[in-house]
Amino acid sequence: MKPMSSPMEVSHHHPHEDADRGMSEAISGQPQLASLSIPVADEKVLVSVEVCLKPSSTAQPDDIRTAVERMLEKRSMTYVDGPIPVPTDDLFLLENVKRILICDTDEWVENHKVLLFWQVKPVVHVYQLSEEGPGEEPSGDDMLASFNEWILPAKEFDGLWPSLIYETGLKQRLLRYAATALLFTERGVDPCLVSWNRIVLLHGPPGTGKTSLCKALAQKLSIRFKSRYPLCQLVEVNAHSLFSKWFSESGKLVAKLFQKIQEMVEEENNLVFVLIDEVESLAAARQAALSGSEPSDSIRVVNALLTQMDRLKSWPNVIILTTSNITTAIDIAFVDRADIKAYVGPPTLEARYEILRSCLEELLRAGIVSYPPQVCVGALLLSYSALKETLHTSQMDESDGPFDHSSLLLDAAKACEGLSGRGLRKLPFLAHAALKDPYNCDSNKFLLMLIETAVRELSESKT
Ligand SMILES: Nc1ncnc2c1ncn2[C@@H]1O[C@H](COP(=O)(O)OP(=O)(O)O)[C@@H](O)[C@H]1O
Numbered sequence: 001m002k003p004m005s006s007p008m009e010v011s012h013h014h015p016h017e018d019a020d021r022g023m024s025e026a027i028s029g030q031p032q033l034a035s036l037s038i039p040v041a042d043e044k045v046l047v048s049v050e051v052c053l054k055p056s057s058t059a060q061p062d063d064i065r066t067a068v069e070r071m072l073e074k075r076s077m078t079y080v081d082g083p084i085p086v087p088t089d090d091l092f093l094l095e096n097v098k099r100i101l102i103c104d105t106d107e108w109v110e111n112h113k114v115l116l117f118w119q120v121k122p123v124v125h126v127y128q129l130s131e132e133g134p135g136e137e138p139s140g141d142d143m144l145a146s147f148n149e150w151i152l153p154a155k156e157f158d159g160l161w162p163s164l165i166y167e168t169g170l171k172q173r174l175l176r177y178a179a180t181a182l183l184f185t186e187r188g189v190d191p192c193l194v195s196w197n198r199i200v201l202l203h204g205p206p207g208t209g210k211t212s213l214c215k216a217l218a219q220k221l222s223i224r225f226k227s228r229y230p231l232c233q234l235v236e237v238n239a240h241s242l243f244s245k246w247f248s249e250s251g252k253l254v255a256k257l258f259q260k261i262q263e264m265v266e267e268e269n270n271l272v273f274v275l276i277d278e279v280e281s282l283a284a285a286r287q288a289a290l291s292g293s294e295p296s297d298s299i300r301v302v303n304a305l306l307t308q309m310d311r312l313k314s315w316p317n318v319i320i321l322t323t324s325n326i327t328t329a330i331d332i333a334f335v336d337r338a339d340i341k342a343y344v345g346p347p348t349l350e351a352r353y354e355i356l357r358s359c360l361e362e363l364l365r366a367g368i369v370s371y372p373p374q375v376c377v378g379a380l381l382l383s384y385s386a387l388k389e390t391l392h393t394s395q396m397d398e399s400d401g402p403f404d405h406s407s408l409l410l411d412a413a414k415a416c417e418g419l420s421g422r423g424l425r426k427l428p429f430l431a432h433a434a435l436k437d438p439y440n441c442d443s444n445k446f447l448l449m450l451i452e453t454a455v456r457e458l459s460e461s462k463t
């Protein structure tokens with residue numbers, strides 16, 4: 001049976017005490033938390049190295065990890081975020097590994113520190129993507145699907161984390177928060193003495209990436225905690241769909257759903273993420289019920305959901321992720337339950353620049369947009385910080401191609417003020433569709449069209 005939900009009881013639930021599967025401890029002697037880049041006692045920085053196996057690979061993750069560690073030891077490289085090539089002389093890795101990715105070094109790089117190999121203690125995480133799509137719960141005849149379910153890490157969310165751009169350290173903060181929560185649980189910290197919970201609330205305007213960020217976070221954690229929790233699942237509940245016109249069925253749905261989640265968390269080696277998206281619709285439903293404009297059924301559903309959440313949160317292996325599209329007047333019951341509340345705002349100039357840069361680079365890669373005459377093929381656009389530096393020192397001469405290229409992109413980013421992240425990621429498509437000669441377009445022409453499209457989109461959104 002499940003432990004009682006009193007905090008004392010939780011402290012007796014030390015899933016890890018007797019187990020000899022100490023996650024990254026086995027390799028680094030450090031708790032899992034340290035896989036985020038914080039200096040360790042001997043002044044080395046722990047850097048996560050994520051190793052994605054090919055779908056066909058049947059190799060033991062431990063063998064791969066050892067091989068990658070050995071490979072990293074041999075190389076005198078600097079550590080920066082991004083992929084590193086699989087060594088061509090290592091047949092074992094070549095056969096099994098799809099990608100090796102260095103993560104979490106950005107803080108160091110931002111401070112203009114270079115991480116050299118001898119300063120780094122790599123923490124290698126090996127995983128394989130699940131190819132299964134979302135398992136949808138058929139919720140009655142022609143009812144809206146009310147929840148989805150994935151095995152993590154899922155192929156579908158591959159690349160999501162790096163594609164979300166916030167320049168405020170938001171992603172790192174969330175990752176650290178969740179890693180700390182899992183570590184405290186892992187070590188059996190007594191919640192009567194130090195309290196914490198595992199509920200996250202992201203709120204902010206629509207289209208700022210909240211839902212995606214929750215999914216990306218779950219994916220990231222499933223990779224980082226693979227050795228402790230071999231099975232990770234994500235269950236997405238769309239709160240809005242619970243209050244569709246079939247809401248009289250919703251009570252049953254909620255009960256059924258949480259019954260299922262309960263079964264998942266009872267297995268202590270499962271890590272379960274429950275995403276309750278758009279919680280503001282719960283608050284709205286409750287309001288409507290209170291004012292008598294909706295049958296009181298809905299209040300029962302909301303209360304059932306809140307009760308279920310409370311029951312779930314006493315389990316150490318659950319993280320509840322919630323989002324809300326409104327920033328004011330979220331049901332107080334929800335706000336109170338969340339431990340970490342993060343505001344997710346519209347993208348700033350830097351974020352807009354970086355989002356558009358990733359779009360443009362993708363179109364250049366795909367050959368849909370060509371390099372302008374003064375820029376050599378394959379040349380990368382400057383990062384925002386590099387561009388700023390160039391602008392600042394004005395070292396470039398006027399005809400410097402790559403610089404022009406990037407500064408036009410900066411103009412586009414400026415023109416996009418007011419667009420959400422979602423709007424920005426759609427803009428290149430709209431701009432391309434508006435081109436007169438779509439088969440012959442260099443990136444300068446394309447950027448001009450992008451600016452034009454942004455202006456149009458913004459003016460249309462105002463009317
Ligand atoms: N800050 C951002 N950086 C990069 N892409 C973003 C950002 N915000 C939104 N997007 C894009 O918009 C899409 C939709 O975002 P979504 O998660 O549905 O937003 P929300 O849940 O806040 O309405 C994302 O998948 C992503 O492609």
Ligand SMILES: [Mg+2]
Pocket residue numbers: 210211212277278323
């Ligand atoms: Mg959303």
